[in-house]
Amino acid sequence: MQTAAPETLQSRxxxxxxxxxxxxxxxxxxxxxxxxxxxxxxxxxxxxIGEVFPDFVLxxxxxxxxxxxxxRAAGPxxxxxxxxxxxxxxxxxxxxxxxxxxEIEAAGGTLLALTPETGGLAEDMKTYHRARFExxxxxxxxxxxxxxxxxxxxxLYRARLVATKLDFPTRHGNxxxxxxxPATYIIQPDxxxxxxxxxxDFSHRxxxxxxxxxLMSMRAPA
Amino acid sequence: xxxxxxRYFITLCRTLNFTRAAAQCNVTQLAFTRxxxxxxxxxxxxxxxxxxxxxxxxxxxxxxRPHLTAxxxxxxxxxETAAAKTAPRRAETLKIGLGPGIGAGVIAxxxxxxxxxxxxxxxxxxxxxxxxxxxMLTDMLDCALLPEHCDLxxxxxxxxxxRDNAVAVLPPEHRLLARNAVTAPDLAGETILHGEYCxxxxxxxxxxxxxxxxxxxxxxxxxxxxxxxxxxxxxxxLSDRLRFAPPLASRPFTEPxxxxxxxxxxxxxxxxxxxxxxxxxxxxxxxxx
Numbered sequence: 001m002q003t004a005a006p007e008t009l010q011s012r013x014x015x016x017x018x019x020x021x022x023x024x025x026x027x028x029x030x031x032x033x034x035x036x037x038x039x040x041x042x043x044x045x046x047x048x049i050g051e052v053f054p055d056f057v058l059x060x061x062x063x064x065x066x067x068x069x070x071x072r073a074a075g076p077x078x079x080x081x082x083x084x085x086x087x088x089x090x091x092x093x094x095x096x097x098x099x100x101x102x103e104i105e106a107a108g109g110t111l112l113a114l115t116p117e118t119g120g121l122a123e124d125m126k127t128y129h130r131a132r133f134e135x136x137x138x139x140x141x142x143x144x145x146x147x148x149x150x151x152x153x154x155x156l157y158r159a160r161l162v163a164t165k166l167d168f169p170t171r172h173g174n175x176x177x178x179x180x181x182p183a184t185y186i187i188q189p190d191x192x193x194x195x196x197x198x199x200x201d202f203s204h205r206x207x208x209x210x211x212x213x214x215l216m217s218m219r220a221p222a
Numbered sequence: 223x224x225x226x227x228x229r230y231f232i233t234l235c236r237t238l239n240f241t242r243a244a245a246q247c248n249v250t251q252l253a254f255t256r257x258x259x260x261x262x263x264x265x266x267x268x269x270x271x272x273x274x275x276x277x278x279x280x281x282x283x284x285x286x287r288p289h290l291t292a293x294x295x296x297x298x299x300x301x302e303t304a305a306a307k308t309a310p311r312r313a314e315t316l317k318i319g320l321g322p323g324i325g326a327g328v329i330a331x332x333x334x335x336x337x338x339x340x341x342x343x344x345x346x347x348x349x350x351x352x353x354x355x356x357x358m359l360t361d362m363l364d365c366a367l368l369p370e371h372c373d374l375x376x377x378x379x380x381x382x383x384x385r386d387n388a389v390a391v392l393p394p395e396h397r398l399l400a401r402n403a404v405t406a407p408d409l410a411g412e413t414i415l416h417g418e419y420c421x422x423x424x425x426x427x428x429x430x431x432x433x434x435x436x437x438x439x440x441x442x443x444x445x446x447x448x449x450x451x452x453x454x455x456x457x458x459x460l461s462d463r464l465r466f467a468p469p470l471a472s473r474p475f476t477e478p479x480x481x482x483x484x485x486x487x488x489x490x491x492x493x494x495x496x497x498x499x500x501x502x503x504x505x506x507x508x509x510x511x
Contacts, residue, residue, distance in 0.1 A: 120509025142296025
């Protein structure tokens with residue numbers, strides 16, 4: 001008798017996407033955003049494998065200053081950009097990462113989740129997922145800009161967010177309407193990017209298993 | 223969008239001259255112009271109006287400038303703070319203004335984090351909103367905690383930090399110590415001491431209640447006024463965020479609602495040293511209530 005393969009993160013994301021696309025308004029906003037980011041060659045301009053990820057210090061959910069340089073000195077660091085606590089796709093990925101954290105740590109990795117949200121929302125995100133990893137507020141999207149993963153929310157998607165009463169100016173503490181694409185980077189101890197996942201479609205995310213495999217390959221002897 | 227595109231645009235905003243801006247950014251004018259065009263394409267329209275010798279920001283350019291400036295400053299601050307943390311260069315200063323009746327206790331945890339990470343001297347300036355705003359605009363202060371409803375100029379960014387509730391500060395053996403909370407009618411016949419650093423709770427109470435309490439003006443700092451409360455000259459209405467040493471005690475003041483929102487304010491677009499930038503980010507990232 002065959003047993004069903006465990007459901008992947010992407011299959012859960014695909015189901016969520018399919019249900020959302022049943023709304024014509026949502027679907028139009030989604031298609032506009034993905035098409036716009038693809039048209040501007042977004043993925044080519046973000047930080048690439050082999051480049052150095054700029055060091056940063058950002059506030060954590062607990063109100064501490066977290067330094068990338070200090071953490072990467074101990075081993076590889078996974079930096080994952082999230083759109084925010086409000087995003088159901090991000091919530092699915094955070095749940096998957098929280099579940100896979102023991103394996104990620106066993107592979108030597110330290111996970112940092114970055115969100116543009118302020119005012120305690122990083123803490124909410126961490127509490128909701130009972131996450132043991134750091135959730136950092138990328139206030140004003142400075143680190144996202146340095147990584148090249150920030151874009152301006154297109155008109156239709158912005159209108160949809162406004163219609164659902166998502167107050168970005170309050171949540172972000174600025175009126176810029178910027179978001180990161182949900183990129184994930186693995187940074188070597190020397191600061192060089194060893195691996196990345198970046199897709200203009202926010203419903204596409206890396207599998208935790210792929211992150212763990214990338215970490216394991218970094219540990220393998222040359 | 224790319225860091226370099228944003229940096230070029232902000233430089234162009236300052237110079238309004240493509241040749242000079244490209245030179246300041248150490249790139250060729252061709253590369254500079256292409257980067258600006260790509261940014262315009264991404265942001266959905268022209269940012270710069272070009273006609274012969276006239277270079278000006280378009281309406282879109284003016285609209286996005288403050289947000290792109292904030293993002294660029296955040297990128298620079300995150301990097302510079304990392305550099306300062308790993309290789310401290312020199313002692314920095316963090317100059318914080320505190321509006322009337324606003325204590326430093328609320329932000330003590332943030333200051334502990336900044337001083338733990340960086341070599342920094344803290345300066346406090348407690349004063350009225352107008353003086354603190356002027357000090358920020360003339361670069362004498364990095365930021366200030368101010369009550370809402372003060373007249374903030376456009377140039378100041380503001381972020382709500384927390385709600386500040388009123389408490390009645392009472393001398394030893396005062397009759398109201400038997401209550402769990404104090405309301406306006408409870409203060410009938412009482413003298414309320416108030417001054418410029420009390421946060422305006424007493425004045426707001428006087429304006430909100432039909433039975434006006436007796437107000438006794440008492441200018442000076444909060445310590446001096448609390449000495450008078452302890453000596454039995456009256457009671458005070460102050461922020462619940464302040465701490466009162468025995469023999470003084472406080473009770474929540476519940477009716478009418480005198481609470482106020484406290485804002486974190488700072489001049490928009492002004493580069494900050496790593497200590498000040500870290501302080502602002504830490505304050506903005508967390509919830510104080």
